[in-house]
Amino acid sequence: xxxxxxxxxxxxxxxxxxxxxxxxxxxxxxxxxxxxxxxxxxxxxxxxxxxxxxxxxxxxxxxxxxxxxxxxxxxxxxxxxxxxxxxxxxxxxxxxxxxxxxxxxxxxxxxxxxxxxxxxxxxxxxxxxxxxxxxxxxxxxxxxxxxxxxxxxxxxxxxxxxxxxxxxxxxxxxxxxxxxxxxxxxxxxxxxxxxxxxxxxxxxxxxxxxxxxxxxxxxxxxxxxxxxxxxxxxxxxxxxxxxxxxxxxxxxxxxxxxxxxxxxxxxxxxxxxxxxxxxxxxxxxxxxxxxxxxxxxxxxxxxxxxxxxxxxxxxxxxxxxxxxxxxxxxxxxxxxxxxxxxxxxxxxxxxxxxxxxxxxxxxxxxxxxxxxxxxxxxxxxxxxxxxxxxxxxxxxxxxxxxxxxxxxxxxxxxxxxxxxxxxxxxxxxxxxxx
Ligand code: GAL
Numbered sequence: 033x034x035x036x037x038x039x040x041x042x043x044x045x046x047x048x049x050x051x052x053x054x055x056x057x058x059x060x061x062x063x064x065x066x067x068x069x070x071x072x073x074x075x076x077x078x079x080x081x082x083x084x085x086x087x088x089x090x091x092x093x094x095x096x097x098x099x100x101x102x103x104x105x106x107x108x109x110x111x112x113x114x115x116x117x118x119x120x121x122x123x124x125x126x127x128x129x130x131x132x133x134x135x136x137x138x139x140x141x142x143x144x145x146x147x148x149x150x151x152x153x154x155x156x157x158x159x160x161x162x163x164x165x166x167x168x169x170x171x172x173x174x175x176x177x178x179x180x181x182x183x184x185x186x187x188x189x190x191x192x193x194x195x196x197x198x199x200x201x202x203x204x205x206x207x208x209x210x211x212x213x214x215x216x217x218x219x220x221x222x223x224x225x226x227x228x229x230x231x232x233x234x235x236x237x238x239x240x241x242x243x244x245x246x247x248x249x250x251x252x253x254x255x256x257x258x259x260x261x262x263x264x265x266x267x268x269x270x271x272x273x274x275x276x277x278x279x280x281x282x283x284x285x286x287x288x289x290x291x292x293x294x295x296x297x298x299x300x301x302x303x304x305x306x307x308x309x310x311x312x313x314x315x316x317x318x319x320x321x322x323x324x325x326x327x328x329x330x331x332x333x334x335x336x337x338x339x340x341x342x343x344x345x346x347x348x349x350x351x352x353x354x355x356x357x358x359x360x361x362x363x364x365x366x367x368x369x370x371x372x373x374x375x376x377x378x379x380x381x382x383x384x385x386x387x388x389x390x391x392x393x394x395x396x397x398x399x400x401x402x403x404x405x406x407x408x409x410x411x412x413x414x415x416x417x418x419x420x421x422x423x424x425x426x427x428x429x430x431x432x433x434x435x436x437x438x439x440x441x442x443x444x445x446x447x448x449x450x451x452x453x454x455x456x457x458x459x460x461x462x463x464x465x466x
Pocket of ligand 1: 071106184185280281
């Protein structure tokens with residue numbers, strides 16, 4: 033017999049095929065997920081102490097109360113040698129209480145527990161994965177108290193699980209693209225013909241198997257696809273999980289931020305309640321990102337309505353970055369439960385250039401219009417002006433303006449201009465007419 037959650041999903045899809053993977057409580061998964069993930073901070077070097085320290089820091093820094101409630105373990109949490117009696121076994125040296133014991137502690141802090149697997153034969157780091165074991169793994173995750181699953185896309189073998197066609201995406205180093213993003217190189221297997229429905233693909237099958245296995249459990253668990261923008265996931269991700277990675281991995285450097293921003297600027301039509309392009313985990317606090325680069329990165333991830341998963345050692349995060357992650361206006365925009373659409377570029381003056389993404393963005397919200405103006409120049413400050421009549425939903429005249437970075441009321445303005453430092457972003461809220 034079908035579980036109540038499967039019936040609910042079918043009901044929701046029949047009622048409205050565009051609706052996403054709606055959870056039975058009618059709320060969880062509607063908005064971008066907020067939380068922490070272990071990968072960017074620790075890669076495979078994870079253990080219970082580190083995860084609990086991150087959870088405690090979410091509480092201590094007020095991040096939980098600001099909405100960051102998911103504590104997600106990424107790759108490398110299990111025994112590497114293989115399944116035991118058909119089950120993935122947690123590494124009991126690193127996780128002495130098992131994942132269930134850790135999940136109890138995390139839940140005791142009023143946080144949610146996330147875990148990681150792969151829709152392939154091994155995870156990206158070579159640990160046992162879920163292809164062919166979806167029901168077993170979903171059952172284990174449910175019994176351990178898991179609330180969220182990140183499902184990755186590595187090691188898809190044997191060959192009968194690879195796709196018939198290649199999806200042509202900008203973010204593939206093995207395919208040449210012209211400046212306007214057209215594929216120029218035919219590979220074996222061939223590029224998908226125009227109009228090909230990726231719901232016929234093995235990729236779709238691999239990810240929807242896990243969707244169905246999770247839906248068959250009594251516990252509600254969110255599914256987040258780590259599919260790197262492949263297989264035209266923008267078309268079908270919404271009926272499969274609550275979010276889907278739209279690019280390859282981020283790194284703690286500026287070119288990675290602008291590369292993802294550039295790709296996502298072309299892909300934002302698929303973003304709304306219940307379904308979000310995942311621009312990858314945050315690098316706030318990592319690498320050599322400058323103050324300006326860090327706040328531009330956070331502002332755009334929030335504005336694009338990406339999940340916001342902190343990816344740093346939270347016990348070592350500066351107060352400036354804690355305050356950035358709690359920025360009231362950016363979080364409120366990201367988590368607006370009346371306006372589902374993301375901010376988008378409003379001047380169509382950019383191309384497929386990973387170093388030079390769109391500079392002028394806006395999006396409507398309950399608070400008014402969020403406007404971001406990025407300076408991508410590597411060496412020169414730029415003068416930027418927000419002209420109301422250029423911004424969708426606004427017209428000539430005067431509006432109340434608030435500076436998103438300082439919260440300062442800028443008064444009643446006919447336009448807004450600012451000197452924007454290298455790699456910085458001017459961020460304002462344009463409120464009521466005045
Ligand atoms: C990658 C994924 C990363 C991380 C890593 C773990 O495929 O994009 O976010 O999960 O695998 O091995």
